[in-house]
Amino acid sequence: MKNNRYKILVLSDLKKSESTLLKSSVGLAKMIDGEVKLFHVKKHIDIVKRENQFSAMRSLNEEHNNTKKQIDNLVETFSHTYGLNISGNYAFGKIKEEIQKQIELYNPDVIVLGQRDASSFKLIGDSVTRFILKKFKGIVMIASNENALEPDKKMTLAMLNGSRKIFNTGLSKALMTHTATPLKSFKIISSQNEEAEALDVMEDKVIEYKFEQNDNTLTTLSSYLLKSNINLLCVDRNEKQKKSTQEMPLHEVVNKINVSVLVSEA
Structure with missing residues (x-):
């Protein structure tokens, strides 16, 4: 029998489907008595596009502040709405390497990803999904981008x-x-x-x-x-x-x- 709460790691691209993804994660957590951690990774190349070092450092600082604020607001909103322990974190670097580090650090029981969007490349794309299914031996939920698991409601x-x-x-x-x-x-x-x-x-x-x-x-x-x-x-x-x-x-x-x-x- 499990003495501690199940740990659910949510890998988010912080795009338009983020609320649905986190809502489904909360819905799962409420069912299995779990806690939720939101994690986001962004590649440096997507941030630093300016040539000189000063501009590059300023871009990084701006992105750190914006990303932290976005995650904090999202986590605070969902924690308050659903009365659930939710934390958030992010990293800049190589996506798969940072995800692997986070898995080793957090040791989740379940990983939640969003479905791949065929219209554009996102963090949780097909390659990342395959990477998770190959490297992570625990349970994985691929959450629908449109139909969330409703917290505190029966599911089919x-x-x-x-x-x-x-x-x-x-x-x-x-x-x-x-x-x-x-x-x-x-x-x-x-x-x-x-x-x-x-x-x-x-x-x-x-x-x-x-x-x-x-x-x-x-x-x-x-x-x-x-x-x-x-x-x-x-x-x-x-x-x-x-x-x-x-x-x-x-x-x-x-x-x-x-x-x-x-x-x-x-």
Whole structure:
């Protein structure tokens, strides 16, 4: 049994979706009795664009002040609104190196990232998401940029391809307490004639839906998840795929599903 509160590290680009990202992080924290730390990294090259040393130093000082003020205001607003312990920090340097340092320093149980925005390059882009999924062995939540997890409200939880690992962690009881039943399971199969494998997670309270594998499967699934008001989709990683289920690369799921995705421990 966990004696301390779960530590949730939120990696933010401080752009327009920051409030939705932090709101979903707070929603998760309220469910699992966690604390939240917001962390932002900016590359020096994006700050120092002036030629002489004096101008460069002035740019850095301005950016330090502006970034600290922005993070402090954001953290203070959410802490006051939701009565939750939220802290904030930032660094200037190489993005992946600074993130790795922060992970080692904070030792989070869960990392939260925003979904990749295909229209522009952001801190939490596809490469950073892959970096986190490769380097961090704990639970990762890829939060939807549009549909936040609402703090202190029941959510609708679903599983992809019979994902079960989340239910074998200390988070499972807390998540299920805040989940509206019935639990839903979405399975991608190679043909409609395949037999469905029996579910062993709350089997009597699970509704299963099947989607046949094709080029548009994830697009169709994403649309259906939104119409079904699914708030959080549980996905396993590093699990051998069953013969009855087509292999679906994790990065494709993360990039194409428009609801928040909770990725299991490695």
